[in-house]
Amino acid sequence: DELNSLAGIDASTVSAIVGWLKEGGMESVELSGSGDTVVAVGAAGAIEKLCGVHLHTFEWRGEGQARTTVRAYRAPRVGAAADPTRLGVVHEDDDVPRVPSFVADAVALVDGLTDLAPPLRRVGAPTRKHVQDRARASGASVAPAASQVPALAPGAQNVTVVMSRGGGALEVRFIPMCMDGSVATNAQEPCSEHPPALSYLQLNATARTGPHAGKPYGAQQAPMCAAGAKPGMPVTCTASIDAPYYELVNLTLQAFFGDGREAMTGPVSHLAHPGVNTPPITPRAITSLYGIPPSTRVTNKTTTQAVVEFEQQYYSPADLAQYLAEMGLPSPPPITVVGPNVASDPGGEANLDIQWILGMAPGADTTFWSIKANSSVEIDDILAWAEAMLALESPPSVNSISYGMTEGQVDHYQGSGYVLRSDVAFQKLALRGVTIIIACGDTGAGDLGAPPMSNPTCSVLGPDWPSQSPYVTAIGSTYVSPNSEPVCYEGVDCSDGPLGEVVVSLDHGLFWTSGGGFSNKQATAPYQKDVVDAYLSNKGALPPASMFNATGRAYPDAVAIGHNLETVLNGSVIPIDGTSASAPIFAGIITLLNDARANAGMPPLGFLNSWMYSVPPSAYRDTLVGNNRCGSYGWYPECCTAGFGAGVGWDAASGFGSPYFPVMLQEALKAGK
Incomplete structure (x- = not known):
């Protein structure tokens, strides 16, 4: 009631809306627990008449994909009916949901009339919680359709990704290209269908940092290939090379064919950027780095946390039990499951979330919250989760969400x-x-990627939603490295130095880039104005003013490790990447702080940002190296000329840095006294 009063909700207006819906033939009309959302269920015909729209059902099957069935209002434009990813605008100005004039001013949103969210972002461009995460988790190769493969010199191999998977080698994945310019579709003997066949590969590396800087080395090998999703689709091959940990290396891939000809990889590939090999990360590694005592456990029964999932991402209790056992962590209280969970069909994202939030906050009362979509189309209806949370008397105190999309869409x-x-x-x-806690995206400051779900250009950087909300805490990603100071990239060997962190980016050796930047909709939050103004005063480190909104809400607020996180999926331990790894890690650390407060008779920290921006700099491990100018477009690296760089203090690449637990704990126990 207090919240409704603060929000200015008028009971008579709500009553008028309910009456209009009932008179319009809705089968059920209910007021949500939040008091300001009305949920109505009715037949399609009644809804069409009530809202003045036309509902349609579409089916679409992309190349190599299962059929997708969606419901939307307004027929698609002529020529686009077969492919909802190309609809552009699903409805037009003359066919939007209508509400009567006597309540129009009170209605902020009419939702639920369409479940058409074009899946092109997932198909074409890797992001923090989509196909790329699943490919990393399963070790699967995901190749684009032949039409997406860019033109290269004859025989030059089309590299799609360079990966460090936590072992001793860097792995290069590529689509084999034949001497006549064709894409190989034969996994057993690539290019035999377009002779000459690909015979063997030479993968070469030259270190840019560390004790081996400037020294080249190489590995000759036969290609290891996996077939495409169906006959005639491009195959994906791998090559690997042993690489010392933490050394930034330049790579080249040479292909040798059966007729003696050879070809070097062209510049349109991840090989235009360096690679770096790093070790696997376990909870013990993070607690050591962040100053968390190894015996720290959640002991107060009132300390609660949750992970929130969309897109039919489910977790496996068996995988969770195996993970906790292998990491030497205690079993938690029984997991509370809200919504659907098909334990026999676990996803890399969901397993990652619940394993790592408990990896950081072992013993905590944890909820797995799954939001069901109306169809198989991947919709992140985060508002539906928030409304359900508001209806609870005691919602989980800390919530980690690794989903979202480009703000402008x-x-x-x-x-x-x-x-x-x-x-x-x-x-x-x-x-x-x-x-x-929100993961702030895997495609850089521009949220670069294929439209319509991502931002296709660098003319104006596209912030990530809901990272850009001033009412959430946005978390970016780093990876562990001793090369964590700028001097390490200026000829100084830092290999024997202490481990620090570097912002995840294509420019610094990884195959994706952590998000960060400025909202184009939300203003700079009052709690961050001073540090953001200080950051903006260093104009030499910023993109051109035309590329971003300097008066917008700035993010991320902080970072955590997001590369090579050991996770159990279907009984196998595999590394997973993403800001979607950093978010549950940071969330688990906040749960530890809440537990300490609970044991001291204090309430949870609650909304973090005002507190986070007020604690001393010593509460963070400042991240000094990295930038977020790059992303991926159609599975290929795409970089803007400028992004935001890391530096001393708060910045739009790493926020304040990663948490330093001893000082954070001291500050948490002071807060609110």
Whole structure:
């Protein structure tokens, strides 16, 4: 009631909306627990008449994909009916949901009339929680359709990704290209269908940092290839080379063919950027780095946390039990499951989330919250979760979310007003003492990627949603390295130095880039204005003013390790990457702080940002190296001329840095006294 009063909800207006829906033939009309959302269920015909729209059902099957069935209002444009990823605008200005004038001013959003969220972002460009995560988790190779393969010199191999998977080698994945320019489709003998066949490869490396800087080495090998999703699709091959940990290396891939000809990899590939090999990361490695005593456990029964999942991502209790056992961690209290969970079909994202939040906060009362979509299309209806949370008397205190999309597309595909309405819900949860941790994206400052779900250009950088909300805590990613100071890239050998962290980016050796930047919708939050103004005063480190909104909410707020996180999936221990790894790690650390406060008779920290921006710099491990100018487009690296760089203090690549637990704990126990 207090929240509704603060939000200015008028009971008579709500009553009028309920009456209009009932008179319109809705089968059920209910007021949500938050008090400001009305949920109506009715037949399609009644909804069409009530809202003045036309509902349609579409089916689409992309190349190599299962059929997708979606519901939307307004027929697609002529020529686009077969492919919802190409619809552009699902509805037009003359066919938007209508509400009567006597309640129009009170209605912020009409949601639920469409579940058409074009899946092209997932198909074409890797992001923090989509196909790339699943490919990393399973070790699967995901090749683009032949039409997506860029033109290269004859025989030059089309490298799609360079990966460090936690072992002693760097792995290069590529689509084999034949001398006549064709794409290989034969996994057993690539290019035999377009002779001459690919005979063997030479993968070469030259270190840029460390004790071996400037020294080249190489490995000759036969290609190891996997077939495409169906006959006639491109195959994906791998080559690997042993590489010392932490050394940034330049790579070249030479292909030798059966007729004696050879070809060097062209510049349109990940080989235009360096690679770096790093070790696997376990919870013990992170607790050691962040100053968390190894015996730290959650002991207070009131300390709660949750991971929130979308897109039919489920977790396996058996995998979780194996993970905790192999990491030497105690079993938690029984996991509370809200929503669907198909334990026999676990996803890399969901397993990662629940394993790592418990890896950092062992013993905590944990909820696995799964939001069911209306169809198989991947929709991140984060507002539905927030509304459900508001209906609870005691929602989980700390919540980790690794989903979202480009800010500029949210209202377009989720409904006009969705961003604003979500912020209202986040604000209410903040007032109730709930912490929301958001992964801030894997495609850099521009949220680069294929439209419509990502931003296809560098002309204006596209911030990630809901990272850009001032009412959530946005977390970026780093990887572990002794080369954590700028001098290490200027000829100084830092290999014997202490381990620090580097912002994850293509420019610094990884195959993806952590997100960060400025909102184009939300203003700079009051709690961050001083540090953001200080950052903006260093204009030499910023993109051109035309590329970003300097008055917007700036993010990330902090970072955590997000590379080579050991995770159990289907009984196998494999490394997974992403800001979607950093978010549950940071969330688990906040749970530890809440547990200490609970044991001291104090409430949870709740909304974090005002506190995070007020603690001393010693509460963080400042990240000094990295930038976020790059992303991926159609599985290929794409870089803007400028992004945001890491430096001393807060910055739009790493926030304040990663948490230093001893000081954070001291500050947490002071807060609110």
